[in-house]
Amino acid sequence: MSGFAKPALLKASAVVTWTEEADVVVVGMGIAGACAAIEAKAAGADVLVLERGSGVSGTTTNAAGHFYLGGGTPVQVACGFEDTAQDMYDYLTAVTPDPAPAKIRLYCDESVSHFHWLEAHGVPFDRSYYPYKSVVQPTRECLIWTGNEKVWPYREQAKPAPRGHKVAFDGEEGGGALAVQTLAAKAQELGVRALFDVRARELIADESGRIVGVRATHFDEVLFIKARRAVILAAGGFGMNLEMVAHYVPDLSPPTFVQGGPNDDGTSILLGMSAGGDVRNMEKPFITCPFYPPEQLLKGILVNKLGKRFVAEDSYHSRSAVISREQPDGICYLIVDASIFAYPRFAEMMNQQLVDGWESIAEMEAGLGLPPGSLVKTMGDYNFHAQSGQDPEFHKYPDWVAPLTNGPYAAFDLSVGKAVYTGFTLGGLAVSVDAEVLTPEGKPVPGLYAAGACASNIAQDSRGYASGTCIGEASFFGRRGGRHAARS
Numbered sequence: 468m469s470g471f472a473k474p475a476l477l478k479a480s481a482v483v484t485w486t487e488e489a490d491v492v493v494v495g496m497g498i499a500g501a502c503a504a505i506e507a508k509a510a511g512a513d514v515l516v517l518e519r520g521s522g523v524s525g526t527t528t529n530a531a532g533h534f535y536l537g538g539g540t541p542v543q544v545a546c547g548f549e550d551t552a553q554d555m556y557d558y559l560t561a562v563t564p565d566p567a568p569a570k571i572r573l574y575c576d577e578s579v580s581h582f583h584w585l586e587a588h589g590v591p592f593d594r595s596y597y598p599y600k601s602v603v604q605p606t607r608e609c610l611i612w613t614g615n616e617k618v619w620p621y622r623e624q625a626k627p628a629p630r631g632h633k634v635a636f637d638g639e640e641g642g643g644a645l646a647v648q649t650l651a652a653k654a655q656e657l658g659v660r661a662l663f664d665v666r667a668r669e670l671i672a673d674e675s676g677r678i679v680g681v682r683a684t685h686f687d688e689v690l691f692i693k694a695r696r697a698v699i700l701a702a703g704g705f706g707m708n709l710e711m712v713a714h715y716v717p718d719l720s721p722p723t724f725v726q727g728g729p730n731d732d733g734t735s736i737l738l739g740m741s742a743g744g745d746v747r748n749m750e751k752p753f754i755t756c757p758f759y760p761p762e763q764l765l766k767g768i769l770v771n772k773l774g775k776r777f778v779a780e781d782s783y784h785s786r787s788a789v790i791s792r793e794q795p796d797g798i799c800y801l802i803v804d805a806s807i808f809a810y811p812r813f814a815e816m817m818n819q820q821l822v823d824g825w826e827s828i829a830e831m832e833a834g835l836g837l838p839p840g841s842l843v844k845t846m847g848d849y850n851f852h853a854q855s856g857q858d859p860e861f862h863k864y865p866d867w868v869a870p871l872t873n874g875p876y877a878a879f880d881l882s883v884g885k886a887v888y889t890g891f892t893l894g895g896l897a898v899s900v901d902a903e904v905l906t907p908e909g910k911p912v913p914g915l916y917a918a919g920a921c922a923s924n925i926a927q928d929s930r931g932y933a934s935g936t937c938i939g940e941a942s943f944f945g946r947r948g949g950r951h952a953a954r955s
Contacts (some may be wrong), residue, residue: 469732471710471733477671479679488693489515489660492681494667494735495702497525498643499945500908500939501650503699503902504659505588506949508578512696514655514949515599516661517683519702519730523651526703526728526891528581531603532634533613533935534942536587538578542610544633545594550628552576557625562570562931564751569900569926573828576944579945582632589649591635600762601935602784602812608636613680614933615783619862625766643936643938650942665690667734669741670698670915678742678914697914697952699902701945704920714878717890718792722884724753726891733785735921739896742912744904747923749894754792754929756881756888757784761808765867769881773800774832774841778851779861789929790887797883800835802846806873814879817887826920831876846871849888890929893937895922902948916952918945 490512493500500516501523507514510630511859513813518524533664538552556575560566597608604611613631615621634642655661664685671680671691680693703713706727712719719725736746759765765781771794778790791799801811811819823830832842850870852859858868880886897906905912919941926936 471535471708471714472716473737473753474669476741477669477682479570479671482671482680482691484691485680485693486690486793488661488695489513490694491699491949492517492692492694493699493701494681494738495519495700495919496651497701497703497919497941498527498647499649500525500701500940501647501654502700502942502945503701503949505650505657506655506946507953508654508657508659510950510953512953514659515692516659516955517665517667517681517692518661518663519627519658519666521663524728524730526731527647527941528644529640529728530643530938531639532636532646533603533938534579534632535613535630535933535935535939536582536632537628537630538575540579540632542581542592542594543628546596546610548610548628550630552578554626554628555630558616558621561621561624561924563925564927564931565748573900574925575939577943584946585623585942588653592632593635596629599760600770601760601766602757603639604633605639607635609633609635609671609883613783613935614949615786615931617864618779618782622864632741632823646650646938665876667702667738670738672742675914678912682754694914695933697916697955698734699948699952700735700896700921702735702915702916702921703728703731703953704895705731705736705890708733712892715894716752718754719752719890722888724887724889726889731920732874735917736926739904739915739917739921742904742915743906744912744915744917745897747894749898751893751928752890753784753785753893753926754888754890755788756791756813756819756886757788757827758801758819758879758881759784760812761809763809764801764803764811766807766869767801767803767871768846770800770802770845772796772837774837774846776861779858779863781867783933784935785932787928792883794890797945799881801870801879801881802831802876804871804873804876807869807872808877811879819886820880822880824875824877826875831878835878850876880953892920893923893926893928895920898924898944900921900947901951902944903951914955916948918948
């Protein structure tokens, strides 16, 4: 489905013959679709999944496999971390721009039971902790800090705890694929039917406006799939639809590189809109350009073209990245001294170039073309307070506060247009706590549900994002949608 035009909403009265039918029809066999299918089947529904790819797919298959879970999961307990559903709720509410209290409350209160459900359905998690500040564990340790839990002011609004649960898989990639493949296999083992190489084209509604089916294509064959109870949309975001990106979230247009699968073209969102569904948070992407690991680089400072700091450097990488992009002319430098010097782990991939080295701060200031005296003052103020472990300007966590006084000094260029910034879409269809697609008036579209990257739930922007939120909410609300759809 190319372009930004909404597909037509077909009338059931025009369908001569139904090719297939099921109680619940799920569009997409990613993490949300697989979880929805399992729960709908467990609730007694006959379930059919339509998958556009030739096999199990979805954005999660490209991810490391973090689930943002808390409230005292078995992994947290085994690793010696105390956490409560209330602390998790307080944190997510604090970092979310437009929090939906009912959704966040359910997600937090049922986080531990969701962990048990994932394990019961074959998703493996080790009882282990990765103690270093990193984008993703290079090994199979499970628990890691993946958000801004320790970043001011959030650490004062909720008791911090690590909540990133990585699927047991050696390496930085592959855990997401393992989770999806495991859950999809479980769905089919339970009797969920699946058709592959099938592309949803239009939704079908009856005279009352209830969604009762999908018109799809299997190569050149046209299929009319009847849904006796409901259709669940779970076919990903819209990052590969250039027209939708340009319209809704131009921050993801070049020079930013969009992440996602080839089928993240907005199909589910446009289908939902054709049935009267509303959209939320379409203009708020996830964007990043991580300058750590190694974690020692967090002791450096980020400065703009005015030679001033603008963010706590220990922020989660998407928070520091999006604020970096907002600086004058998008110019940003990472400043380090000899005691912490290292090349960023992703320096080559993200084109984070070493500008040069200088014997003094004044020479570095001149070499970077910063206003006279600006960097000298910034680093003088920072080093004065850092000697006593303080950062009164941005309240960086004490672990990452250290004076930068050991020359020579170096700068890495993280400026927009020079360093590579990547991201993906976060907005999608407005949905209820049970994944019902909602109209602009907040009323459910009868017979239509959505979950995963095509729905807007907890993850809303880069400032408040934590790794694992997308996969966590996709699986959680996918399950709720499957149960509710089976009963509808």
